[in-house]
Amino acid sequence: MSFTNPLLDAWSRGDDTLGVWCQLPSSTAMEMIAGVGFDYACLDMQHGLIDYPDAVPMLQAARAGGVTPIARVPANDAGTIGKILDAGAMGVVVPLVNTPEQAARAVAACRYPPVGQRSFGPIRAGMLIGSRDPQELQKVACIVMVETQEGLDNVEEIAAVDGLDAIYVGPSDLAIGLGMAPGYEREEPAHVEAIERIRQACAAAGIAAGIQTDRGDMARRRLDQGFAMVTVGHEAGFMKRMAQQELDTARGG
């Protein structure tokens, strides 16, 4: 019986997936958030406060809590990508991919020869996936971020890279790249069009389109727009926002 990656499976069926971004280096926060019911939880090792030693117990806690964990790596680096996949991440989000060559490099870091160049040693992944067969082990989601003007210019070629599973939009970086202030849902037409162009490039290539939001209603709009991988927010933001709201209620009467 072969392994099924829940994310890849959902996308191949055309199903939506809703996720959470994790920035606290805490297995306990991860286990709690895993119980909420998200389809995926992404350990943010780029901008979050999480590094590899924090990630291992978080991946264990994600398994305990029953959510599919993926990880955003700080850079498009084969050693880093292979290491977090061996530890059991079911996919990687690779930032700042601007060209099809860079996208192909990300894919190669996720797959074994002859397809890619990943090194073999699936210490935790083998345990989770229940196999040491490279064909099974490489069923991990390779997701690249398009978030610069250069990436946008190349998005159709990027989307067409063989073996890529999704493109994920970082709206704030994209905004900065387009000369705007950072923001999730900028109203400038250039921002709106850029996001829609990325989504269409994914649709044309038959891969999933993903995007970051920080609220449920915004996430809903992105689902409706046709994004299949939508992040609802990050756990630290949820914590702070609710704390502020309840404290204000207590203070304000």
Added chain:
Amino acid sequence: MSFTNPLLDAWSRGDDTLGVWCQLPSSTAMEMIAGVGFDYACLDMQHGLIDYPDAVPMLQAARAGGVTPIARVPANDAGTIGKILDAGAMGVVVPLVNTPEQAARAVAACRYPPVGQRSFGPIRAGMLIGSRDPQELQKVACIVMVETQEGLDNVEEIAAVDGLDAIYVGPSDLAIGLGMAPGYEREEPAHVEAIERIRQACAAAGIAAGIQTDRGDMARRRLDQGFAMVTVGHEAGFMKRMAQQELDTARGG
């Protein structure tokens, strides 16, 4: 210039204080929550997932974020109380205090001879308080919990113990002790009256009355009832509740 403990100072002025309960062993969660504006943050070392090695960086993060940290210890034990005070907690919450003798023991663990029996070695506390004078160092809040039938029966004597700063109500344990299901605001008269009796005992003794809640509106009601130390909720609960709410919004559309 002498040290002023913000909590003791507020209570002596008759001011209310609103706090947060911390259960995640994470200095990052603490620093973030500290920025929200609570008057105190209590490291829950009894029921939370926090132990001493987690507490030290959390106390540093509380200082960084600008909130007054206190700690709930797992038991009325002088070694444990002294150790967390030396590490810089500005007060302790001591659970399951049922008699005036037990309350006096908690007080003695917070003060140096001849008043109490605390051992001298204020490694971080001396740095924070800016003094190694025992008189200054012992300006920490000694808060005991009344949460059993026996404690309730003795509450007036407990409140009268010399050197005690506050009594804190654990409504769920109190409910269980009274034969009810756990809950913050039980409607049974026995629960309502027990809480009011504790508050009045504090008022009569001239010490602060404290209580746990898990929402802003409930906290508001407790302030209005005359509690001076009201916890609005815990950070893990805030995180989960908002995550659920936003996910439901995203799902439900």
Added chain:
Amino acid sequence: MSFTNPLLDAWSRGDDTLGVWCQLPSSTAMEMIAGVGFDYACLDMQHGLIDYPDAVPMLQAARAGGVTPIARVPANDAGTIGKILDAGAMGVVVPLVNTPEQAARAVAACRYPPVGQRSFGPIRAGMLIGSRDPQELQKVACIVMVETQEGLDNVEEIAAVDGLDAIYVGPSDLAIGLGMAPGYEREEPAHVEAIERIRQACAAAGIAAGIQTDRGDMARRRLDQGFAMVTVGHEAGFMKRMAQQELDTARGG
């Protein structure tokens, strides 16, 4: 639907349970060992190198790996017992219980009023057990160790303590207490008889009898003798023994 504790359930059905003792403070070792198929994994917080901050991710890893975790606490202390149960241990092993009063104290630390005196705050346990009902939450195994001459003298009264789930034999401490060298299967009749007396006391009281071994064949013998909770060895011992064996093979040819 009510919660079922796998250990209590097995024992009530008369089924045997085989376990592993964990002494390495490592969530990764725990997750790996959990996959081997033991019925329980006991975090040894008395003689192992594990303390509370290590235990939390280990309990998460046990959940991830699918084994029922219990914990041996360093002492018969209500604060310590409650804290590890709140963190999700499904039972506690309490050392050095010599009298029925001490056994009753251990039981009281595991159950809520009116049965016991456990304080309410099931932070992780509530998540695992899927309930905040005290009746459900207190379905944890209370296991006490009889390992001294005094304990042996009182073993029938200890076994009869209401709410006790099992007595666990520490053969080495028992041997030292009887004036022998430490060992798992001493041949002296006094040791053999002491162990059998404990087993019979459990049988008479209708509770499980447990015992430590450090090899599979010894564990088999204890099962055959009528012990229902048999520990096969500890993970650090497994690691060292196999490492030595393979190195000797490599060296010796």
Added chain:
Amino acid sequence: MSFTNPLLDAWSRGDDTLGVWCQLPSSTAMEMIAGVGFDYACLDMQHGLIDYPDAVPMLQAARAGGVTPIARVPANDAGTIGKILDAGAMGVVVPLVNTPEQAARAVAACRYPPVGQRSFGPIRAGMLIGSRDPQELQKVACIVMVETQEGLDNVEEIAAVDGLDAIYVGPSDLAIGLGMAPGYEREEPAHVEAIERIRQACAAAGIAAGIQTDRGDMARRRLDQGFAMVTVGHEAGFMKRMAQQELDTARGG
């Protein structure tokens, strides 16, 4: 070949020992300080910022760096004492011992039956000592602190407790107990005489006398006075003092 505890061995030969107090929870600081050449390094688990999970790698680092590690525990508690001895501390310093009964309790926590009541499970100690023979394993230094008026009144009886290896003076607590400000070398005759009385009680009982200082010249004076176990200072204090001195030099020209 039997194990020799370097501290017990030095004291039995009448040799002086000079040590360092460790308060930073850092195996790296420990390893570095171990290389300086002290006879012992004491992990201060009472007033230092060190708890059990920090202590284990510190004990490993002490072994790596070649210094004899001991530990000051937060309280006279058998579970805590046994656990740190099992982890490889070569002795314990037990605070606030005021009576011969309390001293006997500390001794009993260090020795196996029939002498004491220590539980058997020398996980790291067995590896270090190279034996699982209780006779060898219990060659650990049992050091109690006399630091209150009551302790002083009983010091001769305390010193005479069978199995005790040393009495250690905490000059600051002793000063507070005598109604003075804390300090290492108070000039008040009562303080001077109290310290000398403790030293003489040790001499009369044939055990080592120990004392805390925070400078090399003060340590020298205590050696000259007849103390055999003299702590020169703590590593955090060394770090801060030299940092201040060098910064002042850089600033002041």
Added chain:
Amino acid sequence: MSFTNPLLDAWSRGDDTLGVWCQLPSSTAMEMIAGVGFDYACLDMQHGLIDYPDAVPMLQAARAGGVTPIARVPANDAGTIGKILDAGAMGVVVPLVNTPEQAARAVAACRYPPVGQRSFGPIRAGMLIGSRDPQELQKVACIVMVETQEGLDNVEEIAAVDGLDAIYVGPSDLAIGLGMAPGYEREEPAHVEAIERIRQACAAAGIAAGIQTDRGDMARRRLDQGFAMVTVGHEAGFMKRMAQQELDTARGG
């Protein structure tokens, strides 16, 4: 109101800054050393024993203790630089910069488009700086190290790179690069002249010149020579040196 980076501010005013190098992975050591009064504390993630998971609580402790933290990264890598800046470092020291292109790469890692290529996600930095405006967030010190013959040959072009804030001299690496033994203040004219050449290149470019020392008097000489960013030593060295000195005093009498 806009954010002011204390280091950049001092240098723009022509003020000297004195700092400490941190090599112990300990938030407690950092908080203590922060209290001494240095202008900056640099987390040495290249040669120190500090990695990202250690750095986060150290940055929190630096904030708590009131010192401006910067970090030396192990390599000129955009992912690493961005991650530590997001975590709240107020500047980075980038080793082994040998060409103006490499210096420009370091600058680009510190600034957002269109100036640089930093990715947006200021998780802790936004909290500290009190803004999510890229203009405010990029007020971090970009400091590159010139420490090879090639770097020295290019130092004037490096100093002229737009957006660079300082050049920092590693005297030991420079000595090795020039064929000498490592050392802070080599007497060979080639070493003396190289350091002076770097300083003059900085002066000509209007940026700060920085240098490593390990004593207060040496730091004083470097200030007098015209260096504006002078490190007085590292905390581990302070600890060991004072420990040795006090032990020698105690031993030698």
Added chain:
Amino acid sequence: MSFTNPLLDAWSRGDDTLGVWCQLPSSTAMEMIAGVGFDYACLDMQHGLIDYPDAVPMLQAARAGGVTPIARVPANDAGTIGKILDAGAMGVVVPLVNTPEQAARAVAACRYPPVGQRSFGPIRAGMLIGSRDPQELQKVACIVMVETQEGLDNVEEIAAVDGLDAIYVGPSDLAIGLGMAPGYEREEPAHVEAIERIRQACAAAGIAAGIQTDRGDMARRRLDQGFAMVTVGHEAGFMKRMAQQELDTARGG
């Protein structure tokens, strides 16, 4: 007196060395395994669950336990290699080296100018090696892995790279690279011949040949074949295998 690296020394004498691969991030597991008697212990920072903050206490534990530690780094990156050598690894294993240029880059990361480009700052290494002389400090083993078709094609040129100490075979990656399933001892002639070709290239170049196995008997065969650096297995595998074996014995009777 100059420093002698035990591994380099053994290889120069023509002696065999047997080692263990460490994948658990645990200083305790390392110290225990170190006591078994292996010639080297390799911290697997590529496929193991170990990162730098875990590695530091593991290197301390290796020193404590008396085994020569080396580290496999995740990539051929100078910053990573230098950092783990500064922390006291006595050699590095560099994966995926396919060309003599890549091998020369690995060598350069291990040696100081003028031979290589390593940056100076031997924080722990200087303490272990007892010297700050670059000539002494660079006596670390530079070991590269040949594990792809490209590497195999270039193996003679790689082996001839000046300053290289050994080539290490990763049999599973090599198998995948040759189009086979992963495995330690594949029977396909192409695999057998590839391994023998690598061994002969090492012999011709006068450097050590190393290889991974996972059992003692396989290690014995590799020694007999002429490999001088043979890994017997990894500690996590030892633990799991023995646990399974003993549990099966207990179950199966």
